[in-house]
Amino acid sequence: MIDFVKRWTSSEHERTCQELSAYLDDELSTAHRSRLERHLQQCKDCREELASLRQTVELVHALPSVKLPRSFLLHAGEATAQRRVQRARLGYSFLQAATAAATALLILVVSGDALLRYRPIQSAGARRAPQSLAAPTAFDAEPTAGVRSIAPASPLEGVAAEVETSAPAQVQSVQAAPEQSPEVAKALPLEAGSPSPQPAAPMPTDSASQGASPEALVPTSVAQTAKSNTGGVDHVDAGSATAQAAGTIPPPGAPPTATPLPQPAEGMLPTIEPPTVSLPQSPTAAALPAQTVAASAGAQEATATPVRLAALASPPANGTPAPERGQPASATPTWLTPLLTLRPYMRGLERVLAILVAALAAAMVWLRKRKE
Amino acid sequence: MDEQALVAAARRGDVQAFNTLILNYQTLVYNVAFRVLHDEHAASDATQDAFISAFQALRSFRGGSFKAWVLRIVVNACYDQLRMTKRRPTSSLDEMLVDPDHSDILDDHSETPEEYVMRRDLGEVIQAGLDSLPSDQRAVIVLSDVQELSYEEISEATGVSLGTVKSRLSRGRARLRDYLLRRRELEPMHHRLTSG
Numbered sequence: 001m002i003d004f005v006k007r008w009t010s011s012e013h014e015r016t017c018q019e020l021s022a023y024l025d026d027e028l029s030t031a032h033r034s035r036l037e038r039h040l041q042q043c044k045d046c047r048e049e050l051a052s053l054r055q056t057v058e059l060v061h062a063l064p065s066v067k068l069p070r071s072f073l074l075h076a077g078e079a080t081a082q083r084r085v086q087r088a089r090l091g092y093s094f095l096q097a098a099t100a101a102a103t104a105l106l107i108l109v110v111s112g113d114a115l116l117r118y119r120p121i122q123s124a125g126a127r128r129a130p131q132s133l134a135a136p137t138a139f140d141a142e143p144t145a146g147v148r149s150i151a152p153a154s155p156l157e158g159v160a161a162e163v164e165t166s167a168p169a170q171v172q173s174v175q176a177a178p179e180q181s182p183e184v185a186k187a188l189p190l191e192a193g194s195p196s197p198q199p200a201a202p203m204p205t206d207s208a209s210q211g212a213s214p215e216a217l218v219p220t221s222v223a224q225t226a227k228s229n230t231g232g233v234d235h236v237d238a239g240s241a242t243a244q245a246a247g248t249i250p251p252p253g254a255p256p257t258a259t260p261l262p263q264p265a266e267g268m269l270p271t272i273e274p275p276t277v278s279l280p281q282s283p284t285a286a287a288l289p290a291q292t293v294a295a296s297a298g299a300q301e302a303t304a305t306p307v308r309l310a311a312l313a314s315p316p317a318n319g320t321p322a323p324e325r326g327q328p329a330s331a332t333p334t335w336l337t338p339l340l341t342l343r344p345y346m347r348g349l350e351r352v353l354a355i356l357v358a359a360l361a362a363a364m365v366w367l368r369k370r371k372e
Numbered sequence: 373m374d375e376q377a378l379v380a381a382a383r384r385g386d387v388q389a390f391n392t393l394i395l396n397y398q399t400l401v402y403n404v405a406f407r408v409l410h411d412e413h414a415a416s417d418a419t420q421d422a423f424i425s426a427f428q429a430l431r432s433f434r435g436g437s438f439k440a441w442v443l444r445i446v447v448n449a450c451y452d453q454l455r456m457t458k459r460r461p462t463s464s465l466d467e468m469l470v471d472p473d474h475s476d477i478l479d480d481h482s483e484t485p486e487e488y489v490m491r492r493d494l495g496e497v498i499q500a501g502l503d504s505l506p507s508d509q510r511a512v513i514v515l516s517d518v519q520e521l522s523y524e525e526i527s528e529a530t531g532v533s534l535g536t537v538k539s540r541l542s543r544g545r546a547r548l549r550d551y552l553l554r555r556r557e558l559e560p561m562h563h564r565l566t567s568g
Contacts, residue, residue, distance in 0.1 A: 021542035025516070027523055056549040059498055060517040065399070066406045069416055072398045072423050073391045 020050050024057060092367050099360040106353040113346040116339060375438055383430045390427050397439060401446045407514040408450040410503055418453050422446035443529035447511050454507050501551040509544030516541055
């Protein structure tokens with residue numbers, strides 16, 4: 001009972017102390033006021049508390065008024081000028097935010113572009129290397145100038161040298177018997193491809209498979225030899241070689257049905273499917289004359305790109321079919337696929353963003369100078 | 373012209389009418405800003421910004437006490453200043469009190485130099501006590517005990533309820549009282565606090 005009275009008295013004291021401030025300002029209701037006054041008569045602590053608070057309020061109230069350092073009147077032009085300044089401040093803040101946003105977007109696009117650019121090359125390289133090592137396709141097996149022209153462009157010179165050293169026998173046989181029958185010529189790639197665990201590459205398309213000649217799989221060499229045979233072109237430059245690799249191959253004799261590939265856009269993936277070429281079974285196309293080796297020597301420097309494209313287009317060594325055209329590398333995560341579709345536009349976007357950032361920065365500098 | 377008419381004219385873009393209102397309130401507004409910020413330049417900036425903001429925002433003034441409305445703007449400007457500057461160390465109270473150009477303390481010839489020095493010292497201690505308070509409690513004490521505004525006006529000027537005003541005032545005063553009682557052992561003015 002005594003504890004209860006003490007607690008009740010204590011809580012009453014705390015509540016009273018909180019009310020003392022309002023009591024000093026005469027902000028208590030009549031009921032609260034009379035109750036507090038009754039408590040004050042009995043509680044010495046509260047009386048002392050009230051006295052100290054009153055002294056504090058009086059001291060604060062005694063603080064002198066501060067004189068104005070200047071007049072704060074607005075001038076007629078100042079009010080509108082201030083509005084202009086405020087508007088300029090707002091504009092500057094907007095410019096700052098826009099510049100920051102554009103810069104961040106530019107960094108994002110550039111890094112994204114770099115990421116996309118890096119990934120396909122890496123995956124394509126990973127795909128290409130095993131083919132060069134273990135999958136001498138029909139192209140590799142062809143002991144013509146195409147093989148010789150591959151050698152300098154191949155990233156694996158040892159493998160290329162091996163191919164070259166193993167090929168001369170067939171080349172010589174071809175040179176020795178330029179009038180060999182097509183059957184013999186068709187057998188040559190098989191012999192040349194014998195070191196490889198994989199036979200000749202599967203035909204990429206039905207139309208290509210209809211062409212019994214192995215040259216149907218080798219657009220570069222076929223194009224070169226075909227041109228040499230016709231005698232119409234003595235020198236194959238890079239552009240024409242590329243065009244030939246893309247499938248526009250004028251065969252000797254009957255014109256082939258060629259499906260030209262669209263020229264890849266700048267920055268596109270270098271995954272190009274083999275050209276769909278229908279070549280007639282022509283003994284002249286199969287039996288390559290020895291002169292074509294010398295005649296197409298001038299095209300050696302121009303074969304790097306077509307050869308790489310042909311190597312990419314050929315199926316990998318493990319027998320899995322090559323990815324379809326436009327499809328990213330198999331290692332590319334799925335979340336990256338939609339970004340790949342944006343890639344052709346990224347260069348333009350980068351330029352636009354760079355110009356935008358530069359313009360915004362210039363506008364900020366101009367505004368700052370004007371403000372000063 | 374009464375205040376409502378001046379406000380109405382200022383809302384129509386009459387700068388002279390608004391200047392009349394400024395003349396009526398600039399001392400009050402500046403004093404509140406100075407006591408809250410304890411910095412002459414910051415207080416000047418807050419006061420000027422408050423009047424410019426008030427002129428530009430007059431369309432949003434829905435009537436009521438123009439004084440409380442302007443005080444609310446300046447209190448918010450003070451909070452902004454405090455947030456921005458994070459309270460730089462201040463020593464401007466000395467300058468304010470000693471500078472004869474800005475002080476009328478020495479004009480009171482009934483006050484002896486000793487009394488003046490004592491009062492100046494006391495003023496420093498009290499301002500230091502105000503500076504030690506949280507900004508919300510300081511603003512309420514300045515409005516109540518320095519400028520003697522009513523609870524309703526303080527509530528309107530600070531944008532909080534009456535209960536919050538009472539609570540902040542009670543806690544702020546108790547805290548300030550404790551601060552002054554602690555300082556009385558260091559300052560020769562303790563007898564004023566105990567015997568005053």
